[in-house]
Amino acid sequence: EAGVAQSPRYKIIEKRQSVAFWCNPISGHATLYWYQQILGQGPKLLIQFQNNGVVDDSQLPKDRFSAERLKGVDSTLKIQPAKLEDSAVYLCASSSLLAGGLNEQFFGPGTRLTVL
Amino acid sequence: KQEVTQIPAALSVPEGENLVLNCSFTDSAIYNLQWFRQDPGKGLTSLLLIQSSQREQTSGRLNASLDKSSGRSTLYIAASQPGDSATYLCAVHTGRRALTFGSGTRLQVQP
Numbered sequence: 027e028a029g030v031a032q033s034p035r036y037k038i039i040e041k042r043q044s045v046a047f048w049c050n051p052i053s054g055h056a057t058l059y060w061y062q063q064i065l066g067q068g069p070k071l072l073i074q075f076q077n078n079g080v081v082d083d084s085q086l087p088k089d090r091f092s093a094e095r096l097k098g099v100d101s102t103l104k105i106q107p108a109k110l111e112d113s114a115v116y117l118c119a120s121s122s123l124l125a126g127g128l129n130e131q132f133f134g135p136g137t138r139l140t141v142l
Numbered sequence: 143k144q145e146v147t148q149i150p151a152a153l154s155v156p157e158g159e160n161l162v163l164n165c166s167f168t169d170s171a172i173y174n175l176q177w178f179r180q181d182p183g184k185g186l187t188s189l190l191l192i193q194s195s196q197r198e199q200t201s202g203r204l205n206a207s208l209d210k211s212s213g214r215s216t217l218y219i220a221a222s223q224p225g226d227s228a229t230y231l232c233a234v235h236t237g238r239r240a241l242t243f244g245s246g247t248r249l250q251v252q253p
Contacts, residue, residue, distance in 0.1 A: 030185075059240060068146070068231055068243030069186070082240060117185060119241075129174060129235055133186040 028052065030134035032118050038140045044106035047137045051099070051120030057081075058095055059131065060103050061117040069117055075101065105139075113141045144169045144236050148244035155222055156252050163217040163247045165232030170210050173235040177206050177217050180229045180246070189230075190217070222251045 031050040039045050051058050056077050061069035072091065074081040077098040086093070090109070095101040105112055115136040121129050145168045155161055165175075174193050178186040190199045190206040192215070198207040205218040219226060229248045233241040 061241075066245065068233070068245045069241070070243070071240045074240050119186075130176065130188060130191050131241060132188065133178075135185040138183070 030118055030120055030132055032116075032134035032137055034137055035135060036138050036140075038142065039108055041110055041141050042107040044104065045108055045139065046102050046104045047116050047118075047139075049101045049103070049118030049134060051101075051118070052122075052132055055120035055122045055132075056098070057121045057129075058101050059119040059121075060093055060101070061119065063115045063117055063136070065114070072103070072116075108139075108141045110141050113139055115139070144172075144234060144242045146232060146234060146242050146244035148230075148232055148247050150247060151245065152248040152250075154250040154252060157222060157224060159222050159251075161219050161222055161249075163219070163230050163232075163249070165215040165217070165244055167213045167215075167234050167242075169236075170213050172210065175206075175208055175215050175235070176233045176241065177204075177215075178231040178233065180231060182228075186231065219249075222249075224251045224253045227251050 033048050058075045060072040063069040072086045073083040073093045075095040078095045093103045115138050117136045118134045119131040121131045147166045149164045176191045177189045180186050192199045192208045203220040208215045227250050229246040231246045233243040
């Protein structure tokens with residue numbers, strides 16, 4: 027079974043530029059998550075999708091971040107314009123909610139963003 | 143708001159030692175708890191998932207326990223090896239099924 031795929035793996039941009047990240051979840055997983063992990067911290071949820079609908083985007087800085095999941099499969103996360111504090115690893119995860127509440131999440135390798 | 147704390151933040155041990163990593167959470171109304179391993183520059187690898195109705199899970203040299211009422215979990219690593227060196231993250235599943243993470247314990251096992 028293929029895992030969660032993300033691209034690019036690394037990205038370096040200047041502040042005020044825009045950037046986009048792509049995620050392809052595990053086949054059949056209805057739930058997709060984007061997390062931001064700043065160096066030395068644990069990942070923090072940015073947005074959660076159930077199929078192509080947003081479940082939780084309460085921690086997404088909507089003035090500069092946007093995300094979509096067209097057709098309920100792949101997802102893109104965009105930052106425009108980027109700030110220095112956006113330098114982080116952006117992790118995508120997916121899960122399949124099974125009966126009984128088991129909801130194991132599987133993570134991709136992440137995209138490391140550096141904003142100069 | 144759920145908060146997850148991991149102690150210690152960093153740990154260095156000689157090879158072969160048994161060790162315990164601690165995780166505490168403020169809201170005991172959780173669905174599951176997951177322990178992850180993260181290698182430098184890599185994503186997260188799930189090690190163990192404990193459902194809220196369970197008290198422990200084992201996988202090889204790893205054993206994770208859960209005490210929901212006191213808001214605590216421990217990850218026990220037996221006979222540590224240099225290959226165990228990584229950051230270990232504890233995360234709890236909240237009401238909307240997303241994960242709330244601790245900041246991790248950075249483990250170094252000396253050969």
